[in-house]
Amino acid sequence: MNAFKPRETLTEQVARHIENLIAFEQLRSGERIYESAMAKQMDVSHGSIREGLLLLEKRHLVRNVPRKGAFVTPLDEHFVRSLYETLELYLTHTGRKLVRQWQPNDMQRLESLYEQMRDRFQNNDLMAFLELGIEYTKASLVYADNYFIVSAIEDLWPSAKRCAFVALRHGGKKVLEDNLVHMEESIRIIRERDEQALADILHRYAVQQCEQVLSALNN
Structure with a gap:
């Protein structure tokens, strides 16, 4: 019997998409990530983008700066x-x-x-x-x-x-x-x-x- 494998959540899909943009340097080291533009590009809500960015912060790809926004973690x-x-x-x-x-x-x-x-x-x-x-x-x-x-x-x-x-x-x-x-x-x-x-x-x-x-x- 095959083990049950849940489908990837929307948050995980958003995070994976942004992760690939960072990996392929379409989003550069230190660059700001604009939630509105990303939500429009992916056709998802601002909340979904925000949750994805929080997940990527945990994975060390993004830094969320209070009152300034989310930035790609500098690769130094x-x-x-x-x-x-x-x-x-x-x-x-x-x-x-x-x-x-x-x-x-x-x-x-x-x-x-x-x-x-x-x-x-x-x-x-x-x-x-x-x-x-x-x-x-x-x-x-x-x-x-x-x-x-x-x-x-x-x-x-x-x-x-x-x-x-x-x-x-x-x-x-x-x-x-x-x-x-x-x-x-x-x-x-x-x-x-x-x-x-x-x-x-x-x-x-x-x-x-x-x-x-x-x-x-x-x-």
């Missing part, structure tokens, strides 16, 4: 370094649990996602590649067993996707190749149940991703 060096430092801390913690506890079906899932990502890379399907990358990381959280860490990581995905687009704009397919190399190496290390080696890989990857984004922002 402090933000980028903070993001990757936090992701590294959380993913290293959950990765160690995965190394200790994985079962054969977990590895099959990770390897399947890796193969799908390689196919998308060869077909130059950028959006599908990035979405699969998020699914790959979510699959690695299977043994996290920590509500707060999983919730925090979920709220960081939109910013991670935003940064990925910035890096891709500057670095092109080399950035995708680096992702695939990291995943192939991490799968091997997880199979070997080597916690420290996985922590080292995650650190190198976080530093590399961070520097790619900062390099793109400075050009």
